[in-house]
Amino acid sequence: MNALTEALTSFIQxxxxxxxxxxxxxxxxxxxxxxxxxxxxxITHWMEETAGVAVDPGDxxxxxxxxxxxxxxxxxxxxxx
Amino acid sequence: xxAVSLSTLLSEQAMQRADAPxxxxxxxxxxxxxxxxxxxxxxxxxxLVGIAPGDRVGVHCNKGAEGFIGMHAIVSAGxxxxxLDPGSxxxxxxxxxxxxxxxxxxxxxxxxxxxxxxxxxxxxxHLIGLDAPADGIAAIGPDELALLxxxxxxxxxxxxxxxxxxxxxxxxEPKGIIHTHASGLAYADMTVRNYGMxxxxxxxxxxxxxxxxxxxxxWSVPRAGASNVVISEPYQRLPASHSQxxxxxxxxxxxxxxxxxxxxVLRGDLANRDLSALxxxxxGGEVISANVIAExxxxxxxxxxxxxxxxxxxxxxxLSVIDxxxxxxxxxxxxxxxxxxxxxxxxxxxxMPTEQNRVGVGEKGEMWTHTPQLMEGYWDNPERNEHVLKxxxxxxxxxxxxxxxxDDSGELSFFGRVDHQVxxxxxxxELEGIELELEQLDGADHVVVGILRxxxxxxxxxxxxxxxxxxxxxxxxLRSAASVLPAYAVPTHTVRIDTPTFTGSGKLDRRALRxxxxxxxxxxxx
Numbered sequence: 001m002n003a004l005t006e007a008l009t010s011f012i013q014x015x016x017x018x019x020x021x022x023x024x025x026x027x028x029x030x031x032x033x034x035x036x037x038x039x040x041x042x043i044t045h046w047m048e049e050t051a052g053v054a055v056d057p058g059d060x061x062x063x064x065x066x067x068x069x070x071x072x073x074x075x076x077x078x079x080x081x
Numbered sequence: 082x083x084a085v086s087l088s089t090l091l092s093e094q095a096m097q098r099a100d101a102p103x104x105x106x107x108x109x110x111x112x113x114x115x116x117x118x119x120x121x122x123x124x125x126x127x128x129l130v131g132i133a134p135g136d137r138v139g140v141h142c143n144k145g146a147e148g149f150i151g152m153h154a155i156v157s158a159g160x161x162x163x164x165l166d167p168g169s170x171x172x173x174x175x176x177x178x179x180x181x182x183x184x185x186x187x188x189x190x191x192x193x194x195x196x197x198x199x200x201x202x203x204x205x206x207h208l209i210g211l212d213a214p215a216d217g218i219a220a221i222g223p224d225e226l227a228l229l230x231x232x233x234x235x236x237x238x239x240x241x242x243x244x245x246x247x248x249x250x251x252x253x254e255p256k257g258i259i260h261t262h263a264s265g266l267a268y269a270d271m272t273v274r275n276y277g278m279x280x281x282x283x284x285x286x287x288x289x290x291x292x293x294x295x296x297x298x299x300w301s302v303p304r305a306g307a308s309n310v311v312i313s314e315p316y317q318r319l320p321a322s323h324s325q326x327x328x329x330x331x332x333x334x335x336x337x338x339x340x341x342x343x344x345x346v347l348r349g350d351l352a353n354r355d356l357s358a359l360x361x362x363x364x365g366g367e368v369i370s371a372n373v374i375a376e377x378x379x380x381x382x383x384x385x386x387x388x389x390x391x392x393x394x395x396x397x398x399x400l401s402v403i404d405x406x407x408x409x410x411x412x413x414x415x416x417x418x419x420x421x422x423x424x425x426x427x428x429x430x431x432x433m434p435t436e437q438n439r440v441g442v443g444e445k446g447e448m449w450t451h452t453p454q455l456m457e458g459y460w461d462n463p464e465r466n467e468h469v470l471k472x473x474x475x476x477x478x479x480x481x482x483x484x485x486x487x488d489d490s491g492e493l494s495f496f497g498r499v500d501h502q503v504x505x506x507x508x509x510x511e512l513e514g515i516e517l518e519l520e521q522l523d524g525a526d527h528v529v530v531g532i533l534r535x536x537x538x539x540x541x542x543x544x545x546x547x548x549x550x551x552x553x554x555x556x557x558x559l560r561s562a563a564s565v566l567p568a569y570a571v572p573t574h575t576v577r578i579d580t581p582t583f584t585g586s587g588k589l590d591r592r593a594l595r596x597x598x599x600x601x602x603x604x605x606x607x
Contacts, residue, residue: 030315037318038539058350061322062315
């Protein structure tokens with residue numbers, strides 16, 4: 001896990017998830033309801049502010065946001081782009 | 082078709098169009114016969130566990146075929162379906178089960194955790210649709226269901242109870258809105274007739290079952306022989322994936338709360354989508370902003386837009402078809418009553434909707450409706466029923482609590498509520514009810530709850546806390562709140578209020594304090 005993934009995981013665990021779901025790399029955050037619509041928006045804001053990438057609305061999809069692993073892969077691709 | 086009740090609606094359609102698609106989900110398409118067969122099996126399971134006509138049975142499912150099948154199986158068995166919000170904590174759901182005497186629930190594996198928690202609070206007698214989630218809970222799982230021979234639906238009478246929608250109440254306890262086979266069917270018939278729904282329609286099935294908008298997909302779609310395209314929760318949270326699904330499934334008919342349209346417009350990447358199959362876009366539940374309509378219109382070349390108005394008690398009361406993008410300062414028209422509904426406006430507080438209590442053209446007053454879509458009444462709440470249901474000249478009227486006026490063409494305008502009911506992302510909330518629940522938690526002597534209205538439609542609740550305990554912990558407080566309130570009613574922000582303000586009569590001035598709490602979040606520098 002790189003530093004960015006770690007920071008993302010703690011952000012989601014501490015700031016987004018309000019019930020007792022434990023956020024792990026492969027937790028399906030959307031199906032479990034751990035992250036709701038507002039949560040998705042706050043995560044994209046976090047990506048833009050903390051990770052410094054511009055998130056295109058067209059990129060906010062199941063393929064990129066279902067798990068921390070997928071979000072991290074998306075961030076990595078954007079950071080190195 | 083001659084269905085006179087909801088109980089035979091689906092089986093009759095399955096005889097006409099066995100192989101037509103009814104439920105289109107990502108992983109599977111269910112034909113009318115697939116669904117009818119599954120309904121017969123679940124209804125058989127209900128008989129096996131001793132459910133008799135009139136008994137209440139819960140449905141606790143995420144969006145998808147299981148919930149649809151569960152609701153129909155219950156009404157086809159003559160029992161009363163009570164959808165239980167997947168976003169509500171176990172304590173709240175167990176409270177509903179206690180009040181409505183529910184101990185059998187139709188569910189599925191993804192809801193296991195909540196069901197186990199509910200069982201610990203108030204024992205569940207039988208679960209249907211998933212294997213026993215813990216020792217000591219009896220269950221009829223999917224494999225056993227598949228082995229059951231199906232039973233035919235009972236012939237329910239029009240006035241028999243069919244389903245109960247629970248909604249937030251001002252006392253902190255949810256109200257149960259009881260619909261009969263007749264009132265549910267009157268709604269389905271009205272929508273099919275007025276919107277010309279046909280077997281070719283592919284309808285977005287997006288509202289959770291405990292939300293009354295879902296009756297459109299539950300009853301109207303099979304009544305028309307049309308198909309539901311399931312938009313499950315993950316798609317709702319990701320507008321770009323959601324809009325892709327609307328395009329791929331060539332959805333023709335949309336009905337949702339404005340919040341979801343707003344999300345599509347903001348983040349749905351609509352410039353890169355083809356939504357030309359859409360022919361109706363309906364929205365209701367709360368006020369929508371004019372620019373969302375205008376933006377959505379620019380992406381839907383073949384769709385007509387309509388604002389739907391009416392509480393869960395009466396299903397849909399009025400309709401306003403919007404042909405041109407509205408400007409921001411157009412009056413708040415809610416259109417005209419639908420074809421089976423009569424609306425009258427009385428002076429606010431009038432006891433009966435009699436001729437002499439009605440206000441004149443253009444005057445504001447309280448809205449009453451008379452319609453075959455009207456509920457039987459609230460569950461176990463005779464005082465409330467007496468207050469809102471009145472007979473005049475043999476006609477039953479419902480007191481809506483909405484402030485409205487009517488012009489000389491019969492067009493209605495809406496001006497808000499006579500009480501403290503508000504809408505957050507389309508969900509009905511009584512601020513006093515939430516305040517009462519939060520005041521019962523450890524942490525603060527008094528709590529006020531206000532709404533932070535964001536431009537984007539992402540409304541957030543702000544809890545203003547008075548008289549904080551010394552060891553107050555915000556995270557603990559919000560966790561406790563989430564254990565008693567549905568997800569949409571849990572505050573996003575808490576703020577401390579040091580100096581209470583009082584009304585002339587010495588009571589807490591809740592209205593002013595709510596505004597104050599919201600202003601602290603809006604202008605944190607002060």
